[in-house]
Amino acid sequence: MTGPPDRAVPFDDRGLTLGDGLFETLLAVDGRLRDADAHLARLAAGCTTLGLPALDRAAALRLMQDAAAGSVGRMAVRLTLTAGSGGRGLGRPAAPAPRMFATTAPAPAPAAPVRLSTSTVRRNEGSPASRLKTLAYLDNVLAWREAQAADADEALMLNGAGAVACASAANIFWLADGRLRTPALACGVLAGVTRAAVIAEAARRGILTEEVSAGPETLAMADAVFLTNSLTGIRAAVSLDGRPLGTAPLTGVLASAVAG
């Protein structure tokens, strides 16, 4: 076997073989990273949850900065951290040596309204992985494919109990009764950086966000539904399974939460 080459990981990497690892995607604008601290904090917490060695934040930041350096306009930066090579079967080696790399891609269009379709793939609220951005992301891939097949832009994922959880690559919020609501993390929901920013900005303006467990019928009755994601910011959800959703304007309070 040749050594681990440039821009590649060896066959025995546990991120590749088992999904044993984490990632972050964040926006760079003209080469400057957005919300890098929040993304690194989440990644560090994920390493703890997965029992991986403590994150080398400085190295992670440098990888992302180097990847973004010199880019013009909006760019998606992805940092991937795997549990490294080796171990036997499911077990990690005694001293795991995580592997990190950063890649870039064109950023998706921000703020475009989305049509949702309900996925048959359920979110697993019974796994800690559902609250992390892990390399075991296949359920999200499958949900996204279903949405595409249904001529929608994004998938609405329910959890095993039938409660609204998230989209395939976004958190979800809705406005109802003058309040802001979003699924609780216990529903099997990623602790999104933009999700936290929206909650924090709303709180600064005196708007409480209720973190709830609610069925999908709630969305049909809401004044507005929207998705949050670090790359695309806030996007209005305009329909669910072909039926229009509420069209109350997403006020400045929300847009300002992700203005950066």
Add this chain to the structure above:
Amino acid sequence: MTGPPDRAVPFDDRGLTLGDGLFETLLAVDGRLRDADAHLARLAAGCTTLGLPALDRAAALRLMQDAAAGSVGRMAVRLTLTAGSGGRGLGRPAAPAPRMFATTAPAPAPAAPVRLSTSTVRRNEGSPASRLKTLAYLDNVLAWREAQAADADEALMLNGAGAVACASAANIFWLADGRLRTPALACGVLAGVTRAAVIAEAARRGILTEEVSAGPETLAMADAVFLTNSLTGIRAAVSLDGRPLGTAPLTGVLASAVAG
């Protein structure tokens, strides 16, 4: 970026970045593959479920044969199939080009009795991935780590509804009331090759296997509990969370199902 090098996959491989792919592990004895047809059939079915191009069975078989060639004694052979490179975000490219490779490792000891501990990580019966051997295997890694921490050998995984599903790397069966029982695939269970062999061999000998949804209390009352896996065959489960399980002998009917 350099091209995809030997014994490595590039950073943009979807198996690495998203767990978008499948694997098989099977036993080779003195270089000869066991149950290769059954493993290839399962892999081909998994490609269909995931919407990947049809499996090139001849190429897959050749990779495994080449990997096993010349080995002496028992060897674990793993075939990994990823969705290949590219795409944007969660979406695959228009024409995915799957990537396959085979690796080998020392086979684990067969037939050793195992102590089980109940994992807090639930099996997601609401995802088709739970019935496949996918690269998104992190839940199993986490369950296995819990078992190790509890001084057990394997994890008992329940599904979201609280029913017995499987171990972290094995199917589970039990004997009760003179019958053989195992969780139904709908419980979120891999369609194990050894699982199918046990069911088929039992049927040939007039023993019906009931595929059920049952809570963990069922195991405590069973006459015997055992795990099946292609590498380790049939292993008796001797305890669950420190309490002994039934010790009825696993009769020849079972052992012969995996004698190969």
